[in-house]
Amino acid sequence: MSDGDLLNLNHAREPEQKALMEQIIADGVCPFCAEHFKKYHPKPIIKETDYWFLTENMSPYPGTKYHFILVYKPAHIRTPSEIVPEGAADLFALLDWAIAEYKIPGGSFFMRFGETRYNGSSVQHLHGQLIMGDVDAPGHQPVRVKLG
Numbered sequence: 137m138s139d140g141d142l143l144n145l146n147h148a149r150e151p152e153q154k155a156l157m158e159q160i161i162a163d164g165v166c167p168f169c170a171e172h173f174k175k176y177h178p179k180p181i182i183k184e185t186d187y188w189f190l191t192e193n194m195s196p197y198p199g200t201k202y203h204f205i206l207v208y209k210p211a212h213i214r215t216p217s218e219i220v221p222e223g224a225a226d227l228f229a230l231l232d233w234a235i236a237e238y239k240i241p242g243g244s245f246f247m248r249f250g251e252t253r254y255n256g257s258s259v260q261h262l263h264g265q266l267i268m269g270d271v272d273a274p275g276h277q278p279v280r281v282k283l284g
């Protein structure tokens with residue numbers, strides 16, 4: 137795994153996710169770059185702004201009621217410092233929109249960045265995750281996330 141690799145198969149969690157990632161690696165593209173995202177991402181785009189895609193994670197974490205990802209659109213970037221100021225403001229506006237739209241009374245937002253071997257991410261391209269635990273489901277187990 138080098139700094140330049142777009143995907144990290146070590147962090148794929150589900151067989152269908154790993155199979156798709158192997159296809160993307162064979163295609164030699166970044167699946168989260170705007171020109172490829174809709175081709176590879178199997179879930180519908182919920183909302184699209186000038187700076188972000190909001191959609192469901194293709195492999196939601198066990199125990200989540202909602203698991204959304206927010207993917208940066210203008211360029212292939214890897215760190216928050218590369219987000220343009222308007223894009224940063226737009227990110228939080230989009231988070232507010234999703235929290236209101238889905239009536240999320242509590243949840244978590246996190247964003248992995250940089251080299252994937254340090255953060256548990258399967259895709260290098262900067263994206264955030266918004267999750268809400270399905271705490272009222274029978275047998276609910278706490279959502280566990282690999283972050284480092």
Ligand SMILES: [Zn+2]
Nearest residue numbers: 166169212261
């Ligand atoms: Zn990209």
